[in-house]
Amino acid sequence: MERSTWRTKVGLAEMLKGGVIMDVTSAEQAKIAEDAGAEAVMALERVPAQIRAEGGVARMADLEKIAEIQEAVTIPVMAKARIGHFVEAQILQAMKVDYIDESEVLTPADEEHHIDKHAFEVPFVCGARDLGEALRRCGEGAAMIRTKGEAGTGNIVEAVRHMRKVMSQIRWVQSLRADELMAASKQLQAPYELVREVHESGRLPVPNFAAGGIATPADAALMMQLGAEAVFVGSGIFLSEDPAKRAKAIVDAVTFHDDPERLVAVTKGLAGAMPSLDIRKLDESELMAPRGW
Amino acid sequence: MSIGVLALQGDYDAHARMVERCGTTAQRVRCPQELKRVSGLIIPGGESTTIGKLIDRWGLHEPLLERARQGMPIWGTCAGLILLARRVEGSDQYRMGLLDVTVRRNAFGRQIDSFETDLPIRGFPGGPIRAVFIRAPLIIEVGPEAEALCETDAGVVMVRQGNLWGTSFHPELTDDCRMHRAFIELARG
Numbered sequence: 001m002e003r004s005t006w007r008t009k010v011g012l013a014e015m016l017k018g019g020v021i022m023d024v025t026s027a028e029q030a031k032i033a034e035d036a037g038a039e040a041v042m043a044l045e046r047v048p049a050q051i052r053a054e055g056g057v058a059r060m061a062d063l064e065k066i067a068e069i070q071e072a073v074t075i076p077v078m079a080k081a082r083i084g085h086f087v088e089a090q091i092l093q094a095m096k097v098d099y100i101d102e103s104e105v106l107t108p109a110d111e112e113h114h115i116d117k118h119a120f121e122v123p124f125v126c127g128a129r130d131l132g133e134a135l136r137r138c139g140e141g142a143a144m145i146r147t148k149g150e151a152g153t154g155n156i157v158e159a160v161r162h163m164r165k166v167m168s169q170i171r172w173v174q175s176l177r178a179d180e181l182m183a184a185s186k187q188l189q190a191p192y193e194l195v196r197e198v199h200e201s202g203r204l205p206v207p208n209f210a211a212g213g214i215a216t217p218a219d220a221a222l223m224m225q226l227g228a229e230a231v232f233v234g235s236g237i238f239l240s241e242d243p244a245k246r247a248k249a250i251v252d253a254v255t256f257h258d259d260p261e262r263l264v265a266v267t268k269g270l271a272g273a274m275p276s277l278d279i280r281k282l283d284e285s286e287l288m289a290p291r292g293w
Numbered sequence: 294m295s296i297g298v299l300a301l302q303g304d305y306d307a308h309a310r311m312v313e314r315c316g317t318t319a320q321r322v323r324c325p326q327e328l329k330r331v332s333g334l335i336i337p338g339g340e341s342t343t344i345g346k347l348i349d350r351w352g353l354h355e356p357l358l359e360r361a362r363q364g365m366p367i368w369g370t371c372a373g374l375i376l377l378a379r380r381v382e383g384s385d386q387y388r389m390g391l392l393d394v395t396v397r398r399n400a401f402g403r404q405i406d407s408f409e410t411d412l413p414i415r416g417f418p419g420g421p422i423r424a425v426f427i428r429a430p431l432i433i434e435v436g437p438e439a440e441a442l443c444e445t446d447a448g449v450v451m452v453r454q455g456n457l458w459g460t461s462f463h464p465e466l467t468d469d470c471r472m473h474r475a476f477i478e479l480a481r482g
Contacts (some may be wrong), residue, residue: 001410004405007466008404014304014466015337015372018339019339019343034342074399075343076340076404083464096405122404137304191301230307255347255351
């Protein structure tokens with residue numbers, strides 16, 4: 001018997017396809033998310049929009065908070081560690097969280113190195129803006145990739161950019177001759193073996209999810225139609241006017257992302273979305289997506 | 294002929310890829326109309342509470358029971374097993390209530406306790422299969438209508454009851470198509 005193999009790590013990501021992973025900051029919110037049909041929750045102290053508004057160093061969540069959320073639900077509970085902060089990750093592993101998000105939403109602890117995720121038994125998800133970044137994270141052991149988007153803005157534009165980039169670069173790699181793959185690997189700054197894998201399979205080596213700026217059912221369905229296999233919703237649910245209803249609507253929009261008539265039915269009558277930001281008006285230093293490389 | 298894969302949430306992709314590797318069409322099933330076209334149905338792994346809510350929300354409960362009564366083969370893996378069960382220990386969550394078993398959710402622990410191992414299945418030729426367990430359930434009681442086919446040290450992990458199969462583990466995450474081939478043969482009738 002082998003515990004925590006590559007198959008069981010990627011396997012849990014496979015189990016999470018077609019659903020919604022929701023950020024929650026209390027046991028009560030976790031219950032609301034689960035009742036609405038969330039397939040997993042991300043346990044946090046503050047959602048990204050609050051982190052953005054409050055400033056300062058954003059770290060791994062309070063462990064009491066994580067434990068309280070683990071107690072409240074039966075679905076998987078994820079938690080975030082700072083980029084490169086492998087001790088936060090060790091602590092989260094000891095807490096037996098089901099997935100660790102090595103996340104640009106928190107303040108990076110290392111501007112050069114990401115966590116060696118192969119060294120852990122718990123699986124990791126990492127953000128990416130393009131195929132090279134996605135494959136570098138897979139090379140370090142990420143068992144799930146998500147777009148970075150621009151978290152806490154309620155603005156889908158960056159997640160769209162990142163997903164389109166990843167998908168079009170996958171199509172490009174597929175179209176190459178075998179003897180062109182080393183140059184592609186050099187250009188993408190990605191491990192050659194993984195570039196070859198993408199060339200053969202036409203998809204990322206691990207499940208490919210969307211995150212960062214999803215605020216409406218239509219946003220979630222857009223990401224699914226662009227190639228996402230599931231979505232993370234951060235601030236978009238619990239900073240909206242009617243979280244329970246919006247949570248359910250986003251779940252339904254992911255299930256029927258390609259069926260506009262059902263999208264009408266799930267979207268109609270929703271109360272207001274979260275407060276949003278124009279990313280072009282943000283200062284460079286306020287952007288989260290460029291954190292990590 | 295096509296094999297349906299319930300595609301409300303979970304690892305429906307992995308199952309569909311296996312069915313297609315066996316040379317059979319895989320049809321995603323999310324609503325009653327899509328269920329009408331299939332000769333057998335796989336209920337994938339995922340979150341049983343989530344999938345259960347969506348079965349109910351999208352009006353699939355009665356149509357699923359009707360097809361099961363007519364003898365359509367149904368195979369539930371992991372969450373799918375929980376959804377097929379009659380009894381779920383300590384939970385009143387949605388279930389179809391077809392398999393005469395009691396299951397215990399997350400019986401092996403959290404994700405960090407997920408594992409894989411080789412297991413023989415009684416009456417199944419070609420040697421043991423690689424069984425992948427992910428936050429897996431255990432069958433803690435097998436009623437008179439169901440038959441246990443496979444065990445780990447912890448207890449029963451596969452049952453059959455007529456045309457219904459339930460497995461705690463995920464053959465769809467391996468390269469071994471034998472169980473999918475056998476299920477397709479069953480659906481072909």
